Amino acid sequence: MIIIKIGGNAIHQLTEDFFKQIQIWLDQEKQIIIVHGGGQLITATSQFFNLPVQKIDGIRKTSPAEMLLTQGLLSNVIQPYFAQLFQQHGINCQPLNFNGYTLLQGQYLDQSQYGQVGQVTSIKTQLLAQSPTNSVILINSLVQTPQGQLLNVNADQAAQALAVLTQAQELILLTDVPGILVDQEVQTQLTPALAQQFMQEGQITGGMIPKIKAALASLKDGVHQITITDQLNHPGTTITH
Ligand SMILES: Nc1ncnc2c1ncn2[C@@H]1O[C@H](COP(=O)(O)OP(=O)(O)O)[C@@H](O)[C@H]1O
Numbered sequence: 001m002i003i004i005k006i007g008g009n010a011i012h013q014l015t016e017d018f019f020k021q022i023q024i025w026l027d028q029e030k031q032i033i034i035v036h037g038g039g040q041l042i043t044a045t046s047q048f049f050n051l052p053v054q055k056i057d058g059i060r061k062t063s064p065a066e067m068l069l070t071q072g073l074l075s076n077v078i079q080p081y082f083a084q085l086f087q088q089h090g091i092n093c094q095p096l097n098f099n100g101y102t103l104l105q106g107q108y109l110d111q112s113q114y115g116q117v118g119q120v121t122s123i124k125t126q127l128l129a130q131s132p133t134n135s136v137i138l139i140n141s142l143v144q145t146p147q148g149q150l151l152n153v154n155a156d157q158a159a160q161a162l163a164v165l166t167q168a169q170e171l172i173l174l175t176d177v178p179g180i181l182v183d184q185e186v187q188t189q190l191t192p193a194l195a196q197q198f199m200q201e202g203q204i205t206g207g208m209i210p211k212i213k214a215a216l217a218s219l220k221d222g223v224h225q226i227t228i229t230d231q232l233n234h235p236g237t238t239i240t241h
């Protein structure tokens with residue numbers, strides 16, 4: 001099992017090599033789940049509609065109006081766009097939480113602080129078992145509570161939870177930078193202690209914070225290979241003990 005999270009900013013930089021690598025892994029009978037983001041489009045659309053945009057350490061504070069917009073964009077705009085991209089490259093793709101058909105189940109993270117924001121608590125494993133082989137599973141980061149309420153989850157956190165719950169071999173966070181940069185240099189390897197230090201010193205900020213936290217939590221919970229990079233064939237930053 002390989003979990004690949006593709007950030008909203010990384011959507012536009014997927015290369016032919018990316019799709020070739022995915023097909024190679026599928027041919028090797030690896031199961032691949034892609035978790036896509038879309039934060040950039042959510043922010044731009046919110047601003048267009050004069051909805052306040054507030055992020056706390058990279059997590060979007062989500063009002064009920066913002067939740068509707070987020071759900072619409074992730075499920076009806078970004079996910080179909082991704083599905084089409086895969087199909088155009090000849091890769092079978094199974095969207096698994098498209099309009100209420102959710103793989104991820106969850107609960108509120110902290111409603112008083114973040115509003116309609118969730119965290120993943122479990123996955124519907126029977127949906128995974130039913131999905132066809134030789135096909136990429138494509139999901140967004142919305143979760144459904146036991147009461148049926150949809151909540152917004154940061155896509156890095158969703159990918160981390162999924163990696164841990166599926167005991168994935170590898171978690172790859174694809175973003176718009178070639179790795180963790182410190183003094184403009186990519187850190188090829190980062191230990192948890194160094195990562196904490198760089199966050200405390202303010203060398204790692206904004207959207208990189210949920211990525212680092214997701215990487216550290218995955219490492220602690222048994223995911224052995226965790227990479228933050230901009231391309232599958234670039235080494236990026238490996239998070240390791
Ligand atoms: N130390 C750092 N190294 C690299 N990027 C960083 C660092 N600190 C903050 N960032 C920011 O994190 C961004 C990636 O997070 P984000 O914009 O949320 O991407 P994504 O949409 O892929 O999740 C980078 O574009 C960069 O602006």
Ligand SMILES: CC(=O)N[C@@H](CCC(=O)OP(=O)(O)O)C(=O)O
Pocket residue numbers: 006007008009036037038039040042058059060061062070117118141152153154155156207
């Ligand atoms: C709660 C929360 O922060 N949800 C994220 C979900 C999308 C996301 O994480 O997209 P990127 O990976 O492109 O940043 C958001 O609303 O932006």
